[in-house]
Amino acid sequence: MIKKIIALTIILGISVTVIGLSFSGLNSEEVNSDETSLQTEEAIKADVLIPTKVSRPGCDVEDICYIPSKIVIEKGGSVTWLNEDSAFHTVTSGFYEEPTDLFDSGYLDPYQYYTLSFDEIGTYDYFCELHPWMFAQVIVE
Numbered sequence: 001m002i003k004k005i006i007a008l009t010i011i012l013g014i015s016v017t018v019i020g021l022s023f024s025g026l027n028s029e030e031v032n033s034d035e036t037s038l039q040t041e042e043a044i045k046a047d048v049l050i051p052t053k054v055s056r057p058g059c060d061v062e063d064i065c066y067i068p069s070k071i072v073i074e075k076g077g078s079v080t081w082l083n084e085d086s087a088f089h090t091v092t093s094g095f096y097e098e099p100t101d102l103f104d105s106g107y108l109d110p111y112q113y114y115t116l117s118f119d120e121i122g123t124y125d126y127f128c129e130l131h132p133w134m135f136a137q138v139i140v141e
């Protein structure tokens with residue numbers, strides 16, 4: 001039993017290392033090892049990022065409260081958001097003070113993900129319940 005656990009640990013260790021290497025090979029030379037796992041997760045899973053410092057007004061000027069602020073997917077596809085900020089944020093359908101009750105992530109903690117599937121064609125506006133200047137769209141074709 002103990003041998004099996006050790007073997008499993010070694011296998012997991014190797015696969016994490018391989019992902020880390022392929023990431024650093026593809027992208028940045030400046031990635032430090034402590035951040036590699038988070039950035040690898042992000043590279044694999046997140047479609048839309050909630051970047052740092054969007055909890056204060058201003059990101060709306062450049063339309064970077066959610067990145068990208070418009071994402072186009074095919075019907076039946078999904079979108080995964082990642083909160084990269086140190087503050088809470090939400091992904092809530094509709095507009096500020098006019099939610100549509102289609103979806104609501106609730107408060108996303110730092111580095112928490114939220115994934116949704118979209119089965120109907122349309123334009124889905126969403127916003128952050130905590131920060132009125134944060135809004136974006138999912139377009140399903």
Ligand SMILES: [Cu+2]
Pocket residue numbers: 054055088089090128129130131134
């Ligand atoms: Cu927010």
